[in-house]
Amino acid sequence: xxxxxxxxxxxxAPRRDEVADAMQRWQHGVVGNPSGSHRAAREARRAxxxxxxxxxxxxxxxxxxxxxTGGGTESCHLAVTGVANHHRRHHDSTxxxxxxIEHHAVIDAVESMARDHPSVSVRYVDVxxxxxxxxxxxxxxLRGDTAVVSVMCANNETGVLQPLDGVGSLARxxxxxxxxxxSDAVAAAPWLxxxxxxxxxxxxxxxxxKIGGPVSSGALILRGDVAIDAVVPGGGQERGRxxxxxxxxxxxxxxTAARLTAKERDEVTVxxxxxxxxLCTALSPLEGCAITAPGATRLPGTVHVTFEGLASDELxxxxxxxxxxxxxxxxxxxxxxxxxxxxxxxxxxxxxxRGSLRLSMGGETTQEDVDALIVILTSVVERxxxxx
Amino acid sequence: MKVLVAMSxxxxxxxxxxxxxxxxxxVVGATLRLWGxxxxxxxxxxxxxxxxxxxxxxxxxxxxxxxxxxxxxRHVVAxxxxxxxxxxxxxxxxxxxRHIKFDLLFERAARLGFDAVATGHHAQxxxxxxxxxxxxxxxxxxxxxxVLGYLSGEQLAVLLLPIGAMxxxxxxxxxxxxxxxxxxxxxxxxxxxxEASKGREVFLRSRxxxxxxxxxxxxxxxxxxxxxxxxxxxxxxxxxVLPGRDGEKRYVAKVDIARKRVEVGRLDEILVSTxxxxxxxxxxxxxxxxxxxxxxxxxSAHGRAQPATLRHGDECGRGWWLQLHSPARPVAPxxxxxxxxxxxxxxxxxxxxxxxx
Numbered sequence: 001x002x003x004x005x006x007x008x009x010x011x012x013a014p015r016r017d018e019v020a021d022a023m024q025r026w027q028h029g030v031v032g033n034p035s036g037s038h039r040a041a042r043e044a045r046r047a048x049x050x051x052x053x054x055x056x057x058x059x060x061x062x063x064x065x066x067x068x069t070g071g072g073t074e075s076c077h078l079a080v081t082g083v084a085n086h087h088r089r090h091h092d093s094t095x096x097x098x099x100x101i102e103h104h105a106v107i108d109a110v111e112s113m114a115r116d117h118p119s120v121s122v123r124y125v126d127v128x129x130x131x132x133x134x135x136x137x138x139x140x141x142l143r144g145d146t147a148v149v150s151v152m153c154a155n156n157e158t159g160v161l162q163p164l165d166g167v168g169s170l171a172r173x174x175x176x177x178x179x180x181x182x183s184d185a186v187a188a189a190p191w192l193x194x195x196x197x198x199x200x201x202x203x204x205x206x207x208x209x210k211i212g213g214p215v216s217s218g219a220l221i222l223r224g225d226v227a228i229d230a231v232v233p234g235g236g237q238e239r240g241r242x243x244x245x246x247x248x249x250x251x252x253x254x255x256t257a258a259r260l261t262a263k264e265r266d267e268v269t270v271x272x273x274x275x276x277x278x279l280c281t282a283l284s285p286l287e288g289c290a291i292t293a294p295g296a297t298r299l300p301g302t303v304h305v306t307f308e309g310l311a312s313d314e315l316x317x318x319x320x321x322x323x324x325x326x327x328x329x330x331x332x333x334x335x336x337x338x339x340x341x342x343x344x345x346x347x348x349x350x351x352x353x354r355g356s357l358r359l360s361m362g363g364e365t366t367q368e369d370v371d372a373l374i375v376i377l378t379s380v381v382e383r384x385x386x387x388x
Numbered sequence: 389m390k391v392l393v394a395m396s397x398x399x400x401x402x403x404x405x406x407x408x409x410x411x412x413x414x415v416v417g418a419t420l421r422l423w424g425x426x427x428x429x430x431x432x433x434x435x436x437x438x439x440x441x442x443x444x445x446x447x448x449x450x451x452x453x454x455x456x457x458x459x460x461x462r463h464v465v466a467x468x469x470x471x472x473x474x475x476x477x478x479x480x481x482x483x484x485x486r487h488i489k490f491d492l493l494f495e496r497a498a499r500l501g502f503d504a505v506a507t508g509h510h511a512q513x514x515x516x517x518x519x520x521x522x523x524x525x526x527x528x529x530x531x532x533x534x535v536l537g538y539l540s541g542e543q544l545a546v547l548l549l550p551i552g553a554m555x556x557x558x559x560x561x562x563x564x565x566x567x568x569x570x571x572x573x574x575x576x577x578x579x580x581x582x583e584a585s586k587g588r589e590v591f592l593r594s595r596x597x598x599x600x601x602x603x604x605x606x607x608x609x610x611x612x613x614x615x616x617x618x619x620x621x622x623x624x625x626x627x628x629v630l631p632g633r634d635g636e637k638r639y640v641a642k643v644d645i646a647r648k649r650v651e652v653g654r655l656d657e658i659l660v661s662t663x664x665x666x667x668x669x670x671x672x673x674x675x676x677x678x679x680x681x682x683x684x685x686x687x688s689a690h691g692r693a694q695p696a697t698l699r700h701g702d703e704c705g706r707g708w709w710l711q712l713h714s715p716a717r718p719v720a721p722x723x724x725x726x727x728x729x730x731x732x733x734x735x736x737x738x739x740x741x742x743x744x745x
Contacts, residue, residue, distance in 0.1 A: 311496075313455060314500060317500055318500060318501075320450075320452075321501075336454065336455035336457075338424075383499075384499060387498065387499040388499070
């Protein structure tokens with residue numbers, strides 16, 4: 001049996017045992033509907049509200065602003081279309097401003113709104129060669145009719161951090177009352193103190209499975225008083241902002257994962273940043289290898305590289321054969337690696353982007369994993385160069 | 389052997405993978421993602437990738453998806469569109485086999501450490517005295533040797549065609565025996581990047597301006613009608629062409645996009661006895677055939693092979709051409725003609741693209 005070297009935390013992090021334990025109580029026997037009035041419902045409701053308190057603390061917001069959702073994609077969708085829909089009902093013209101490097105959760109949501117509603121338009125904000133948002137381009141894009149601006153906290157492919165304080169300042173300055181801001185913090189959540197990193201944002205999206213919790217569990221957190229229309233109105237749950245029975249186990253799982261993440265963050269960040277440095281140092285000398293966004297501040301867990309003249313498909317195949325789980329970071333619904341809109345927005349040539357590899361780590365990553373990865377990846381690249 | 393099986397998500401390649409496993413090979417499945425646009429047919433949809441993946445799971449083998457959408461656009465779709473714009477009728481399935489499956493995929497398989505590549509085509513590889521020959525599939529209704537006509541002897545040496553000796557009904561029975569969910573999946577018929585519900589015209593209109601043209605009787609010069617798109621008229625076709633005033637059927641003899649004119653004629657007026665070949669496309673499985681070799685020539689996937697003499701020389705500046713032993717309907721430029729051996733009519737000798745007839 002081949003050893004497993006897991007370098008795809010950014011796709012889904014290993015599930016934490018403590019999360020499974022905490023959720024277990026809510027996955028057997030009678031689990032009340034938190035909206036009910038009897039003792040089983042009250043018990044469930046208490047667990048949900050305790051989870052809500054923990055999520056509020058995790059991002060630095062008030063518990064009343066926490067909306068439990070079915071994951072990061074739903075959170076992002078609710079943020080941008082929920083606010084834009086509300087705006088659209090009260091204005092003749094609605095524009096949505098997003099960065100070119102947003103996750104498809106945001107881009108596809110706003111594109112479908114623009115397609116369905118003639119009064120809605122989307123304006124994209126450029127990034128520089130390192131994938132950092134261009135605040136000048138943002139200033140040009142913001143208008144009086146802008147309903148919402150969405151800029152991710154850190155990019156999921158490259159790990160590059162975005163200047164959210166600048167985004168917040170510019171958005172607040174738009175006349176007459178400023179523009180609500182949303183930040184997709186799904187990729188950043190394992191690494192950054194979101195209370196600080198997203199302090200200038202009105203809405204933050206997170207999900208559980210990037211921090212060791214269950215999939216299909218996330219939250220949109222509203223910091224201030226943001227007017228938002230529910231995407232799924234349903235039975236008025238979550239203060240009318242997200243219909244449907246709240247999944248107690250999912251909420252508890254998210255909260256437990258968040259608590260553990262915050263507790264371990266300092267130790268994990270320092271240790272994994274060391275691995276990141278080691279990986280970059282070891283991979284840089286390989287023929288045709290370039291570290292992506294070398295000039296930008298990146299999340300410690302992400303090493304995005306490109307290999308000139310090689311194809312992601314082949315790198316991933318041989319890595320997989322040797323037990324290394326990695327990703328090209330952008331793939332279509334069939335599972336095939338496809339051209340990344342993020343790298344294209346950075347001005348990277350398509351031929352270069354074809355040889356992309358994202359190696360992403362987490363708290364469970366060990367020194368042995370990193371040492372093994374370096375040996376395996378070096379031999380894979382050398383082999384492909386030899387065969388080419 | 390370590391074998392990479394190209395799995396389209398259809399029943400043939402599913403069974404090919406299953407049989408190779410039973411033969412004791414180390415098998416990995418790969419599905420090629422070729423077409424990124426809309427599709428409702430053929431072998432490129434996400435549903436087909438799902439089928440291939442599920443079959444691989446059932447068989448207990450690894451499965452990967454390789455993205456060749458850029459290469460497919462460059463080698464197959466763009467030339468298909470450009471060919472039509474020039475009044476030609478290229479065969480995209482042949483181009484896909486040539487450039488993607490048997491060029492890029494073979495190279496990749498070698499780089500990734502595989503000893504052989506397998507597909508679910510209905511054709512066979514015959515090895516004789518150290519040489520490898522492509523042979524028609526055992527099921528003559530399903531034979532796909534035509535679309536594999538450009539394979540070289542070296543490529544055939546590392547190609548496995550596990551279902552080529554089987555009849556289609558047996559393939560389906562095997563799939564059922566192996567518990568594969570594709571056992572009753574209908575055969576793909578159409579070009580994968582053209583939606584069957586919309587057709588070639590809608591696809592071409594999304595890429596190029598189509599040319600309205602006058603349909604003219606070649607002999608009398610009489611105008612018989614109009615076509616909204618000369619690019620959709622294929623030399624030799626009768627469909628869509630009204631009969632002449634004499635009530636007799638008319639066939640397309642010439643498509644002239646520049647002059648917006650499609651010439652038609654009665655069958656006896658348009659028959660040809662030579663087919664001119666593009667020398668740069670000419671491929672032989674092994675040695676180049678000598679001038680004046682008799683072959684059996686086939687120029688459509690399910691057409692009948694016709695006796696012909698392969699000629700080569702400077703006569704009329706023709707380069708390579710086929711002298712047909714009996715006259716035939718003209719063949720559209722861009723189509724491929726595959727040569728089968730005259731005395732062993734199952735064996736493929738080579739192939740070339742038609743430039744005219």
